[in-house]
Amino acid sequence: MRQRNIKNLQEKLELNSAYLIREPESCRGRWREVFGNDAPIYLEIGCGKGRFITGCAAAHPERNYIAIEGQSNVALRALEKAAALEQNNLRIVIAYVADLLAFFAEGELAGIYLNFSDPWPKARHAKRRLTYHKRLENYKQVLAGGGAIEFKTDNDQLFNFTLDEIARAGCEVLALSRDLHGETAGSAEAAAGEDASQFGEAASQFGEAAGQLGEAASQLTEYEERFMQAGKNINYVKF
Numbered sequence: 001m002r003q004r005n006i007k008n009l010q011e012k013l014e015l016n017s018a019y020l021i022r023e024p025e026s027c028r029g030r031w032r033e034v035f036g037n038d039a040p041i042y043l044e045i046g047c048g049k050g051r052f053i054t055g056c057a058a059a060h061p062e063r064n065y066i067a068i069e070g071q072s073n074v075a076l077r078a079l080e081k082a083a084a085l086e087q088n089n090l091r092i093v094i095a096y097v098a099d100l101l102a103f104f105a106e107g108e109l110a111g112i113y114l115n116f117s118d119p120w121p122k123a124r125h126a127k128r129r130l131t132y133h134k135r136l137e138n139y140k141q142v143l144a145g146g147g148a149i150e151f152k153t154d155n156d157q158l159f160n161f162t163l164d165e166i167a168r169a170g171c172e173v174l175a176l177s178r179d180l181h182g183e184t185a186g187s188a189e190a191a192a193g194e195d196a197s198q199f200g201e202a203a204s205q206f207g208e209a210a211g212q213l214g215e216a217a218s219q220l221t222e223y224e225e226r227f228m229q230a231g232k233n234i235n236y237v238k239f
């Protein structure tokens, strides 16, 4: 998601600073104090312009949300949305996060969302993908018991890679769909069962995966809307 430079970016960030966390390291283990309540906390990594996370925050005022975005000019759009909606249950962090334990204590999060993460198509860049197994292991450390990760992508190769990495990280697939908004939408079992054969060995071992779709299935992202309009199937997995 490339954006042109924004004039007076720092001033604009400052204007919306009530929703911006500038030192996430200092919040580690005390995010409940930041929000001023004990509600469960959900994280999105790579929130882009924030449509998804502001949608979640509006739909669930009883939950807290944190969105991390590496590009400050893109994160500004998410900040502006949060401010316009006065979403006191949402905070934005501007950072390219590598180790979630730098920002969160073990078990501090109730769920993690990864939406349309950069595919890094070259094999030598596999470790940069946000679903690389070492990263998944890291994410699991900051999740509370019963907390899940939800991942959506238009990229079938990245999805298959991710299914392999889920297995490598020792995680269990809880729900899966290869066509979240298509004819099979609403039935993860049918979607997984019918389509798994097209996607090779890694995918077929999850052919029977079924389950309850999570929150990520019902909130659209900016990229998702674009791919849906182009007729692309959206892959979804919860684990």
Ligand SMILES: C[S@@+](CC[C@H](N)C(=O)[O-])C[C@H]1O[C@@H](n2cnc3c(N)ncnc32)[C@H](O)[C@@H]1O
Pocket (backbone or CB within 6 Å): 001, 045, 046, 047, 048, 049, 068, 069, 070, 071, 074, 095, 096, 097, 098, 115, 116, 117, 118, 221, 222, 223, 224
């Ligand atoms: C392809 S865009 C998708 C944006 C949004 N999730 C959507 O679906 O519309 C991926 C975004 O993730 C951000 N990103 C990639 N790696 C990141 C990281 N390690 N930490 C924070 N943001 C990251 C990028 O800057 C980019 O804005």
